Amino acid sequence: MNQSIEELIRIKSWNDCFLLNINIIDKEHERFFEIFDTLLSVKEDAFKHKNIILIVNELEEYAYQHFKTEETLMKKAVYQEIETHIVQHNQFLEQIRYFQLLYNPSKDSLLDELIAFMRKWIVTHIYDEDFKYVEKIQLYLIKDEITRQQKSQN
Numbered sequence: 705m706n707q708s709i710e711e712l713i714r715i716k717s718w719n720d721c722f723l724l725n726i727n728i729i730d731k732e733h734e735r736f737f738e739i740f741d742t743l744l745s746v747k748e749d750a751f752k753h754k755n756i757i758l759i760v761n762e763l764e765e766y767a768y769q770h771f772k773t774e775e776t777l778m779k780k781a782v783y784q785e786i787e788t789h790i791v792q793h794n795q796f797l798e799q800i801r802y803f804q805l806l807y808n809p810s811k812d813s814l815l816d817e818l819i820a821f822m823r824k825w826i827v828t829h830i831y832d833e834d835f836k837y838v839e840k841i842q843l844y845l846i847k848d849e850i851t852r853q854q855k856s857q858n
């Protein structure tokens with residue numbers, strides 16, 4: 705964590721400094737950054753509007769699924785700050801859904817606002833919130849694996 709939040713916000717795509725060392729979550733975060741980058745590249749396209757809607761829909765669906773993954777693991781790991789964390793996830797989804805409702809080709813500034821919001825949110829959320837549950841979920845996964853191995857031996 706040597707880089708400042710401002711520096712990280714400028715990073716367009718996935719960076720290993722976002723790794724939580726929880727395999728399933730890291731893979732999903734990486735995929736999310738990939739879809740986000742697609743949105744950035746389509747933004748420069750002359751025939752972009754239809755594609756922007758498609759990619760934003762994909763981001764919304766992917767974020768929804770990914771948040772479910774995190775929330776399920778937080779629940780299983782009995783993570784104390786789960787409620788605050790879920791509020792943040794819901795705020796992110798609300799912002800995307802607000803864009804989906806209002807966006808049309810004459811409202812390009814809305815897209816810039818969405819991109820700026822998402823970039824800042826993703827980075828600060830991973831650093832300020834996701835890193836907090838790492839220990840608890842890692843411990844849960846280790847215990848879960850041990851229980852599974854014991855069951856298969858009996």
Ligand SMILES: [Fe+2]
Nearest residue numbers: 774829833834
């Ligand atoms: Fe999260």
